[in-house]
Amino acid sequence: MIDIRNLSIRQGTFALTDVTLTVPQSQYAVLMGKSGGGKTTILESIAGLRKPQAGTIVLAGRDVTHLRPAARHVGYVPQDGVLFSTMTVRDNIGFALAVRGDTSTDIAKRVGELAEWLEVAHLLDRSPHFLSGGEKQRVALGRALASRPPVLLLDEPLAALDDDTRDHLVSVLARVRDTREVTVLHVTHNRTEAERLADAVFHLKDGAVK
Numbered sequence: 179m180i181d182i183r184n185l186s187i188r189q190g191t192f193a194l195t196d197v198t199l200t201v202p203q204s205q206y207a208v209l210m211g212k213s214g215g216g217k218t219t220i221l222e223s224i225a226g227l228r229k230p231q232a233g234t235i236v237l238a239g240r241d242v243t244h245l246r247p248a249a250r251h252v253g254y255v256p257q258d259g260v261l262f263s264t265m266t267v268r269d270n271i272g273f274a275l276a277v278r279g280d281t282s283t284d285i286a287k288r289v290g291e292l293a294e295w296l297e298v299a300h301l302l303d304r305s306p307h308f309l310s311g312g313e314k315q316r317v318a319l320g321r322a323l324a325s326r327p328p329v330l331l332l333d334e335p336l337a338a339l340d341d342d343t344r345d346h347l348v349s350v351l352a353r354v355r356d357t358r359e360v361t362v363l364h365v366t367h368n369r370t371e372a373e374r375l376a377d378a379v380f381h382l383k384d385g386a387v388k
């Protein structure tokens with residue numbers, strides 16, 4: 179579950195006030211709204227990368243409002259995916275598991291399983307430099323899901339992809355949704371994408387969520 183109550187965030191002249199939004203457990207919610215409206219700001223606040231001035235954030239029944247990002251157990255695919263460029267695809271996907279000290283056997287098993295599922299098994303030894311846009315996004319998704327987070331945040335994961343690649347990634351995300359293992363908040367501008375994936379659609383308008 180993602181439960182945001184009365185969140186207020188100010189950055190420079192921009193402000194979001196009193197944002198309230200709930201995504202029930204295992205649901206796939208889409209957040210839409212015009213450019214510059216504050217969608218990324220909301221995702222970054224949930225992930226712990228921005229500090230709100232007021233409000234609470236409860237994830238999977240835990241109040242994480244004052245926890246650091248790593249303690250929140252959130253899977254996050256930021257805008258543009260941004261993989262670690264000095265690491266192979268394998269190490270990108272396994273990163274969170276290595277940081278928390280999983281054994282190399284456990285890491286290899288989970289990375290192998292995810293790579294099959296996301297259809298990137300043939301790319302594991304490659305550097306992110308030599309991946310297509312769609313491949314990069316599938317690897318970024320694998321990295322976000324590796325530690326089995328209860329919450330997944332996706333910031334325009336399908337932007338800047340051609341139609342066929344976008345269609346394929348939508349079907350991958352539908353598979354993620356259908357496992358019902360994770361509660362998802364997905365930011366997009368694309369109505370078709372929202373219709374194909376969302377259990378619920380939220381609209382951010384004039385600093386408020388409807």
Ligand SMILES: Nc1ncnc2c1ncn2[C@@H]1O[C@H](COP(=O)(O)OP(=O)(O)OP(=O)(O)O)[C@@H](O)[C@H]1O
Binds near residue numbers: 189190219
């Ligand atoms: N550190 C900052 N200081 C001041 N203003 C900022 C800062 N970061 C973001 N902003 C402003 O906050 C507003 C909301 O930005 P945000 O990226 O959350 O919007 P968005 O809805 O995700 O936009 P887009 O759809 O274009 O990605 C924008 O006006 C942006 O310029």
